Amino acid sequence: GPKVLQIPSHQIIDMGQMVTLNCDPVSNHLYFYWYKQILGQQMEFLVNFYNGKVMEKSKLFKDQFSVERPDGSYFTLKIQPTALEDSAVYFCASSLEYEQYFGPGTRLTVL
Amino acid sequence: GEQVEQRPPHLSVREGDSAFIICTYTDSATAYFYWYKQEPGAGLQLLMSVFSNVDRKEEQGLTVLLNKKDKRLSLNLTAAHPGDSAVYFCAVSIASSSFSKLVFGQGTSLSVVP
Numbered sequence: 001g002p003k004v005l006q007i008p009s010h011q012i013i014d015m016g017q018m019v020t021l022n023c024d025p026v027s028n029h030l031y032f033y034w035y036k037q038i039l040g041q042q043m044e045f046l047v048n049f050y051n052g053k054v055m056e057k058s059k060l061f062k063d064q065f066s067v068e069r070p071d072g073s074y075f076t077l078k079i080q081p082t083a084l085e086d087s088a089v090y091f092c093a094s095s096l097e098y099e100q101y102f103g104p105g106t107r108l109t110v111l
Numbered sequence: 112g113e114q115v116e117q118r119p120p121h122l123s124v125r126e127g128d129s130a131f132i133i134c135t136y137t138d139s140a141t142a143y144f145y146w147y148k149q150e151p152g153a154g155l156q157l158l159m160s161v162f163s164n165v166d167r168k169e170e171q172g173l174t175v176l177l178n179k180k181d182k183r184l185s186l187n188l189t190a191a192h193p194g195d196s197a198v199y200f201c202a203v204s205i206a207s208s209s210f211s212k213l214v215f216g217q218g219t220s221l222s223v224v225p
Contacts, residue, residue: 042215098211
């Protein structure tokens with residue numbers, strides 16, 4: 001099936017630093033998403049993005065979070081500054097219409 | 112908002128047996144239903160999508176049943192084999208628009224024993 005790539009697979013960072021998670025979505029997809037999964041818990045929606053804009057965000061999408069996709073390159077999630085509770089696996093997804101295809105996730109550890 | 116409950120959290124079956132996973136949801140406006148498979152270190156692989164106008168869908172040894180009256184979605188893997196061992200997630204969306212968020216179940220860790 002369609003492949004979504006995520007870089008890096010793992011990231012360890014000190015609390016307070018900035019981190020950027022990168023997603024390479026399926027090439028013809030129009031809608032992009034980030035989800036967060038804390039170990040042992042449900043995957044939860046963070047934000048979706050279309051035509052250069054955030055369409056919907058959850059309460060987990062704190063003010064320290066931002067997303068962008070400059071000029072059709074990577075779809076990125078930036079956290080600045082990071083906090084301990086940001087430690088989780090972050091999954092990127094993309095869709096052409098309703099079916100969302102997921103990347104393998106980036107495991108973020110904030111120390 | 113929408114809540115999805117999935118059970119069982121863990122399931123062990125013998126090779127050749129069936130594995131049955133169930134999800135219940137709360138919002139009657141839910142329109143789109145999905146099953147995903149997650150293998151260690153990999154992303155979520157979309158197994159099947161079902162729209163609300165479908166009660167039953169079968170593909171490649173998988174059967175999805177949708178009971179809208181009871182707000183229940185199930186996945187049945189027939190003749191499971193060790194390669195089916197993974198974590199399975201149901202997900203639903205109200206899909207008022209193409210970019211509607213998915214709400215996930217908690218996942219079922221399936222182990223298929225030879």
